[in-house]
Amino acid sequence: VKLTPAAYLVLGMLRLGASTGYAIKKAADVSTRHFWPTSLAQVYPQLAALEDGGLVTRRDNPRGRRARSDYAITPKGEEALLAWLRSARQTPFKFRDEGVLRLFFADAVPAEDQLTLVRRLRERAQVAGMYMRDEILPAAEEIERAGVNYPGLVARLGADTYDFISDWLERYEDEMEGKVSHSSGTGARTRRHA
Amino acid sequence: VKLTPAAYLVLGMLRLGASTGYAIKKAADVSTRHFWPTSLAQVYPQLAALEDGGLVTRRDNPRGRRARSDYAITPKGEEALLAWLRSARQTPFKFRDEGVLRLFFADAVPAEDQLTLVRRLRERAQVAGMYMRDEILPAAEEIERAGVNYPGLVARLGADTYDFISDWLERYEDEMEGKVSHSSGTGARTRRHA
DNA sequence: TATAGCATGTAATTAGTTACATGATTAA
């Protein structure tokens, strides 16, 4: 029974209290989505496979006429999750981002278009940072009161990193704006941290 | 003819002077690999598809008995590349990282194992930062002298970001080490920036 | 003379996304 990160995501979410496939997906959307997105079309087959392997149990638990299954992690599933968390296996970065790829090739377009490209990347990082801080972090802080600390840690690391990238690109923009005709500006830029 | 990021990677590398499939892959390995890895099994079919669409031309150019084809980007291909670089389309982050996913679920293991996990992530970021600065950036600086600036910019952004993450995690480690039994330490940690 | 690097491709598999398909319950 070979387990993928997507499988551990499901196990981990069950362990944190999500009990249906739908709930797992919802929980992932407000927490792990930024570094491990998933979809219902992955969650349901994954749950079935894990049940098959005895890592989770399923119990039908309909709400009125609406079908519904509650899943729970088994001791065997818990063991697998812990082994994964403890394993020394280095997981190399496999970052894939079209935005950065575009930036890499930006020399092909005139300075004005380059500036636009940089600005768009900066805005994206800025929005991502704000989103993590305003939407993701509060939910994580909620469960911190229950003693679950790492979702918050990860949210803070994410927000701070996006802010760092945003600031980095902004400095480059400022540097660049001196050299490029000002007619190309799109107006006032708003600051982060409202 | 719908083009994927992998197609633009090929077009962009051809434009920067790589002429064979093999050379494109080699160039990607010392530059774009960190944010858009690729493989020969993608490059060759992609070149064929691009030739089919008239975005590149192919010319057989064997070295002795060894088969070899030189490719070149056509005006139509160049146009497509520029349109991609100029397009306003926001490319959302699709970050996927097993290491961060593990960190997210770290509450499941005892503090000692948590510290190990954080340490491993910090080391990974540290190594990635050093690698970008020592192996990737020098190659990028080479072509900067020819007026190609963005590969260097991207390398610096990458190196600085990995350093930022490494420092961030190190601060957390230090904070944590006070609370955890010191018997679990793995000895002296080496500093970045040798 | 042997090994590293150049060079090109295909096949099989795995992982992931999007679209399809259905229907109940709850709150405005």
Next chain:
DNA sequence: TTAATCATGTAACTAATTACATGCTATA
């Protein structure tokens, strides 16, 4: 009563990795 949310699943497709398969050329 109607829209949002809960809830479950399958099918088709796309993207990407790994393994397979071959063979030449230059250099140590």
